[in-house]
Amino acid sequence: MRRNLGPVYTMPMALWITAFFVVPIAIIAVCSFLAKGTYGGVIGRFSLDAYASLANSGLAVVALKTLVQSAAATIFTLVLAIPASYYIARSRYKNALLFLVIIPFWTNFLIRIYAWIAILGTNGFLNGFLVSTGVLSTPVQFLYNQYAVITVLVYTYLPFAILPLYATIEKFDFTLIEAAQDLGATKTQAMMRVLLPNIRPGIITAILFTFIPAFGQYAVPQLVGGRDSFMLGNIIARELTVSRNLPLSSSISVVLTLVTMAGVLLFVKLQAKASKKIRPVQEAE
């Protein structure tokens, strides 16, 4: 009899996740239900003050802003990622192109955001180009607004959308596109009615990989955003470092985590439903 060593093998992973993920989240959750200390920190008394102040602190506006910016970033990312991954999947140079998609990961994320500042800033490359070609007479400030935030978010999450989409499109049977055209569909109709429904699992994964991390972004709005584009992540940081209100920042984190989790569950459910529909059942006849 061979022993099932599964629990033993998964133990290191379980310990790691518990120590560095579950425990911190639990600490945050506990903090959110405690009262605020006078000089920062918390005092050991149960309090719902933090949750009460969630309602009136103008957080709803920031939450809505965060939602709009993440949603916009997700939509633009998909619009760019679907054709890009389609092209890569059909290209003869698949591997080289995938390599190009992965290359940005070799550079630190913050450095890449600073690169965007160098591109979009008033003395940046884009302004330099537009002024020297005479499109603009004086440099324009492209940074520190929500458009800069969305642009950099799209840039950041594009590879995370391209990779799962590529994996799905690569398995797609391109004869189906020909079949649709043969039956009278234009190229666009074939893409909309045949390609998109069949790469749905890839699209859902791309949405999850883009929307969820974008929703919790901190660095991008902090560095390229302005007053109009602060996101929940920035509020959490501000409450923690400036206002030194640990329970409030914790309560925002808890709500953010719960909302994101609900989103994930909803999408996973949708995905399961979509794939169940086209999963092969045993051969009939």
Place this chain on the structure above:
Amino acid sequence: MTNPIKRVPILSRKGFLVKGSQVTLRNVSKHFGEFCAVRDVSLEIAKGEFFSLLGPSGCGKTTILRIVAGFEDPTQGDVLLDGASVLSLPSNKRHVNTVFQSYALFPHLSVFENVAFPLRLKKTAASEISDRVGHYLRLVKLDSHMSKMPAQLSGGQKQRVAIARALINEPSVLLLDEPLSALDAKLRQHMLIELDAIHDEVGITFIYVTHDQQEAISVSDRVAVMNEGSVLQVGAPGQVYETPANHFIATFIGETNLLEGKVLSVKNGIAMISSDAGALRAAARQGVSEGDTVHCAVRPEKVRISKMKPASGEHENCVEGTVDEMIYTGFLTKFFVKTTSGTVFKAFRQEAGAAAAEEAIQCGDSVYLLWHPADAFIVEVKKA
């Protein structure tokens, strides 16, 4: 009114009403880089014809189909439907539909929606859609599986859905790309008969691509035999089988005994040939004359095998040998007979009950092979 069109219904070989289009290929060539897939092919396919393109894999038959469907542009030449060039039309504008080798059913749509797909594109009214889809699903005997998903169907059922879907637009030409190759032998036979029935029912032009000579010759009105991008022979199945234009066709279609020899004389349409297996007589085709080197073919089923030496007849060919091997296939026994000169001859004998009992032949027996000169034909001539 100069030329009043007289509407005379055209009837097919079997007396069915013929619709569909005439398909013309004019000097079509297709190159993929250095590789020449189709070489100067010209074909004239009649309205309502069941026309087969037959050849080994890689011979360019599927490329021709894809050119007619509009998935590939020919490097040279023209494709015409009813006399008008269709090269400038994309595939979705051509009145031609395809049944794909892999069926290409949309996995996210039910059987009904797969067949309804072309109608939904045209925004046809819902009631008309259900009428027409119902009609075509009944035609392919799948009306009871409408709501199933493609993944729930067997290979044969998927095939039927693909056919119904390709027919629902009422195309004037139906292209079939090796439609039966993924089915098992028994089902293939059955589907072939059904395809033939569907062809009779809808009466449109069918262009059928296959590498299976049995399929091609059993249902087609005419067959074009292809190899290495060229069309070698076009003709009725019987014609292609009985009088193959060359050595390749003789061996590709059916089984053949092929002999090389020199023509000694030609008299009354019969050529005397000296070959390794001895002196032979074969029906001489036009242009064969004394001194030519020829390939002469005789089908194994036309060779009689006997242990008894026949009375010498002037018009019979007779070769002596020993049975090297025999394969019993049920209704047919295949004998491989080695002649004294070392050539191996194939002779097939149908096991018609009593005949088999009459003369049992076993491996190692010495036998005589006999065939009529008219059953031997000259397939290739090298002039002296």
